[in-house]
Amino acid sequence: MISRKMLVGTIAAAVMTAGMASGAMAETTIGVVAKIGGIPWFNAMEAGIEQEGKARGVDAFMVGPTSADPALQVRAIEDLIARKVDVIGVVPNDAKVLEPVLQKARDAGIIVLTHESTASVNKNYDFELVSAKDLGEAHAKLLAKTTECKGGYAVYVGGLTVPAHNAWADAAVAWLDENCPDMKQVADRFGVAESVDDSRNTTLDLIRAHDDLTGILAFGSQGPVGAARAVEERGLIGKVAVVGLFSAGQGRKLVHSGAITGGYVWSPLEAGRVFVALGKMLAEGGTVSDGDELPLLGKIRLEGSNIFANMPLALSKDTVDGLAEMGL
């Protein structure tokens, strides 16, 4: 029995030492629960959390569940409550599943911050680095600048029922209608932007059908890549602009060849830093109101308990390589 215990102890201890957190307890403790650990997006967020934690003297760390199952996020939050952290941050996989446990956290006097989850109820604040409207408009402005408000354009989304993509598209189209009355949308929205092939084929068809096509707005990770390939194949670089959000690693070559004009996302690294900055501010009794200048976020808009900043991250020739190296 003794030898058995010792064996368990030795091996477990060996496994643990690698994962030991710093022993020193800082003044404020902030735990952020990611959707899933070990993927580039949340690795970047973790880097931001740790970087900002050091800068502000806060004990800040990220908990990354091993799968995107919301049940695992509930467990992680239970443990954070038991650990008596001051602030819990979370990027929910499923906002509704987390409501009861976040309620429990708030009952325990813990400040709750969410990100990418404006619908969450049991939170002090949700913060969005860029609102759907601002993100859509940023793309519209880029398209308008590139095409000088001339010709026709088409809009791709990941699917006609994907709420975020369609909200961005709505905002972009509304801005173009108002500010570029000469530009016309040549066809209804296409739900092709999660497939490179579909986006490419649709773009080839559109080029054939519409001589005046000058731009593609693609919201969906594969849309700009597929559209840009079609533009490249037809030798139309510089004549048909492709604007949208895409993964930097996948699109960097096309950006450098000019086939993709550019686009905007938001930065997980910045989001990680904001969790810490905002969490520390609130833990020290700070308050948020509409129009405030907040650390890192700049001037914000407050709607209910949702904080909207306007800090889109440009995907352009200058930024795409750095982002690709981070794996984004």
Add this chain to the structure above:
Amino acid sequence: MRTLLQQFRRLGSAGELVAMVGVLVASILLFGAIAPGFYAGPVFSSMAFQLPELGLLALAMFVPIISGGLNLSVTYSANISGLLAAFFVKAFLVHAGWVSLPVALAIGLSSGLAIGFAIGIIVAYVGAHPILVSLGMMILLRGLGEWATRGGDISGMPDVFATIGYGTVLGVPVPMIVFLIAVAATAYLMGRTKEGFAIYMVGSTPAAAEYSGIDVKKTLVLVYSVSGMLTGLAGILMLARFNSVRVGHGDSYLLITILACFLAGANPFGGFGKVLPLAVALMSLQVIASGMNLMGASQHLATAAWGAFLILIMAIRAPFLRQNK
């Protein structure tokens, strides 16, 4: 060492329990020493809140394993049971207060039972391997569930569900009480009834069981029906914990339930294993997970620790098993 082994042999299945308790105590002592603030009420309460949903699913996996089979549909069966209950409550009983709870429980248990019964019938009378049957059922349930809900969720249960998911009685979390009752009932069925005895016999040597007058087919139907009912209970508990149900909640638990059963000494080929060591093994897994969370270790590392723990226990157990032959 030899006398120690012999002592353990004499203890028989009680030895397994003593060993698992020893492992649990060892892991508590370990994390008490290295994880800051481990010995605190809230930490143990947090563990007691987290354990039951996985625990019920592990029980649902345990009974088929003893019979020499496997039930891969446990998580989706729990989802579907929870979905049906949530759908009914949402449609008719949103303002019915506490009445909604027993109704939801009845719907959850009976739909779990129906799913398990169907698996049992196919396993027993078609003779297909339980892995294939339950895998088919798992995919069927997932597909049906996704289709019926369009990938969405049903949420907004009456408040009484929160008192089950997050309430305590005399400081003990309600989910833990539910789990302990299920453990007691399963332990009674497996250890004290002739049906339970038949399950062990069928798992051990089906042919011998058949010739000794045990109705193997009926026993198999019973096995999967019990397993199904336990998943139904797990589904209701998850509904109470999450105030919401969606196909796919908890699907990361599937392999962990199998891990827990083997950790507790259930024989992969059936016939051997006891319920109480399983309950204790689950507690050890929870201590490891929460202890590592408390230290701020990576969740991936916690998973690795679970795997290392299983391999370690298997290695330690091997000489005992050899002695038994």
